[in-house]
Amino acid sequence: MSVRLGVELGKLAVANPIMAASGTFGYGLDLLEFCPPERLGAVVTKGLSPKPRRGSPTPRIVETAAGMINAIGLQNIGVEAFCIEALPVLRQRGAVVAVNVFGERMEEYVEVIERCEREEGIAAYELNVSCPNVTAGGIEFGHDPAQLERLTRMGRAATRRVLWVKLSPNAPDLVGTARAAVDGGADGLTLINTLRAMAIDAEKRRPVLARGCGGLSGPAIKPIALRMVWEVHRALPSVPLVGIGGVETGRDVVEFLLAGASAVQVGTAIFRDPAAPLHILGELERFCAEHGIAEVRELVGALEWH
Amino acid sequence: MIARRDLAVCVAARTDLSPTCFRLTLTAEGPVEAVPGQFGMLSCVEGFDPFLRRAFSLAGVSQRRGSTEVEFLIKEVGKGTTLLRHATPGSELRLLAPLGNGFSLDPGAHRLALVAGGIGLPPVLFAAEVLAGRETRFDLYLGAANVAELLEVERCGKAAAAVGGEAVLTTDDGSRGEHAFVTTALARRLSQGRVYDRVLACGPTPMLAALTELAREHALETELSLEEPMACGVGVCLGCVVELADGRYVPTCKEGPVFPAARLAARWWP
Structure with a gap:
């Protein structure tokens, strides 16, 4: 049987529910020979700031059980270079582009959005308020519902395009921050970003990463991500959710959809297999075919509570 | 630039070279091209332990009839390399290669x-x-x-x-x-x-x-x-950066792994 893969995230309809996650797919054009961006539901760019960022000192990454910890520090080429160098190619290829937006101050988020508003070919913005690896900005807005609502409102005022907020699993009140983002005007929520984590070198008696702590990703965090998607979906059933956290297989996607996500992002899996998003999409399609699921969207929120 | 590919490779031979090091010879179907200095990301296992592929410089690439022999010299330093040291001949691994740049081997060199x-x-x-x-x-x-x-x-x-x-x-x-x-x-x-x-x-x-x-x-x-801790090998994770003399961080996997010494930041100048 043929499976209809398309899903809707509020007003944004995408051809399939698989997206490449921010920070794992460059600016959408780095892995063309393995994963052409136009074949995905959407590609989310590396977090973009108004000016290029140098990022954190090294070591920046460490492998852990079923995952890894990173502290990249949002190294990026800046919004201007993205708009000039990458966006025209993405547009010409027909990719659905979501720009991940980062700033150290709230005004900088608006600055990034305003620069992007001058360009065609951007479908959505994803506010990054959950990166655990920068000292200023980002996470402080993501942990305090009042600040998050204000930031989202500022982003909302700057664009009529789809606006997502990427939530932090480290926030003291997940549902509270989710609600704040929606109250501020977000069209959807992406969850979860990495979990604040640490690796220690027993012999050197030092943290492995130069910054001491970083963000944990990979299959190790999937059960937490599923629980959080489910909690937010239960609290805010009409809000489109993009699930992310340790997606490695088509079956993982099904689990996120059942928990209430309308789409998923594939992140760290790309580091193991640059064609992971396409492989996962193929597996999802096969799973649906084998289980008599005609439309992927049937799965969204279809978890049966016993 | 030679196209990067994710190859299915077969373990052809493992040879111990020292108490800690071994040679791993892999066979890939069809031609594989690479230049000295380039590297590959090799999977150690199917599951999540260890989670990431391992980066190894290529030690040799020889075209055979209908296939290519790819050679690595590997030091056993942890779980991944131990698994590779005990990989069964005939077993299949994934190899993302060739990656990065190579040494300058200009033909005009005197010595x-x-x-x-x-x-x-x-x-x-x-x-x-x-x-x-x-x-x-x-x-x-x-x-x-x-x-x-x-x-x-x-x-x-x-x-x-x-x-x-x-x-x-x-x-x-x-x-x-x-x-x-x-x-x-x-x-x-x-x-x-x-x-x-x-x-x-x-x-x-x-x-x-x-x-x-x-x-x-x-x-x-x-x-x-250079060798740096690496997750993806293809320039997207930005984990393996080195600092250049101009202050920029660039990924070793993409702009390297071979760098002119003069391009590197001061930490390389003792």
Whole structure:
């Protein structure tokens, strides 16, 4: 049987529910020979700031059980270079582009959005308020519902395009921050970003990463991500959710959809297999075919509570 | 640029070279092209333990009839490399290759110095065997902690001899060759008036730092193959960055792993 893969995230309809996650797919054009961006539901760019960022000192990454910890520090080429160098190619290829937006101050988020508003070919913005690896900005807005609502409102005022907020699993009140983002005007929520984590070198008696702590990703965090998607979906059933956290297989996607996500992002899996998003999409399609699921969207929120 | 591919490869042979190091020979269907200095990301296991692929410099790529033999020299340092040391011949692995850039092996070179320390040998050996085939003259400096950890001595000697070059062996404990660091052996010959167009090197960081200093003293163009912790190998995770002299962080996997010593930031200049 043929499976209809398309899903809707509020007003944004995408051809399939698989997206490449921010920070794992460059600016959408780095892995063309393995994963052409136009074949995905959407590609989310590396977090973009108004000016290029140098990022954190090294070591920046460490492998852990079923995952890894990173502290990249949002190294990026800046919004201007993205708009000039990458966006025209993405547009010409027909990719659905979501720009991940980062700033150290709230005004900088608006600055990034305003620069992007001058360009065609951007479908959505994803506010990054959950990166655990920068000292200023980002996470402080993501942990305090009042600040998050204000930031989202500022982003909302700057664009009529789809606006997502990427939530932090480290926030003291997940549902509270989710609600704040929606109250501020977000069209959807992406969850979860990495979990604040640490690796220690027993012999050197030092943290492995130069910054001491970083963000944990990979299959190790999937059960937490599923629980959080489910909690937010239960609290805010009409809000489109993009699930992310340790997606490695088509079956993982099904689990996120059942928990209430309308789409998923594939992140760290790309580091193991640059064609992971396409492989996962193929597996999802096969799973649906084998289980008599005609439309992927049937799965969204279809978890049966016993 | 040679196209990157994610290859299904088959374990053809494993050979112990030292108490800690082994040669892993893999077969890929069809042609695979690569230049010395480039590397591959090799899967160790199907599941999530270890989670990431491992980055290894290519030690050789030979075209066979209908297939390609890809060679790695690997030091057993942890779970992934232990699994590879015990990989069953005939088992299948994934290899993302070729990645990164290579050494400058310009045909006009009068004489090159190739320098390898310990398990830094693979890209240097690959370069030596390619240069030997092109009849470009070079001397090969191979250093290790002790005689047991001097790898592929015969092949190194044969490649250098093929172009009338010298293969200089050194050990830290004097158990074979000169009782010196490999960089000391090179320094000695430089001060005796030996002239090189370029130095190509791979090895532990202290060796590369000493070499950088030597290169500066003698105004020698020097290319270093670096190793950094790496997740993706294809430039998207930004985990493996090195700091350049201009202050930028660039991914080793994409802009390297071979860098002119003069391009690197001060931490490489002792």
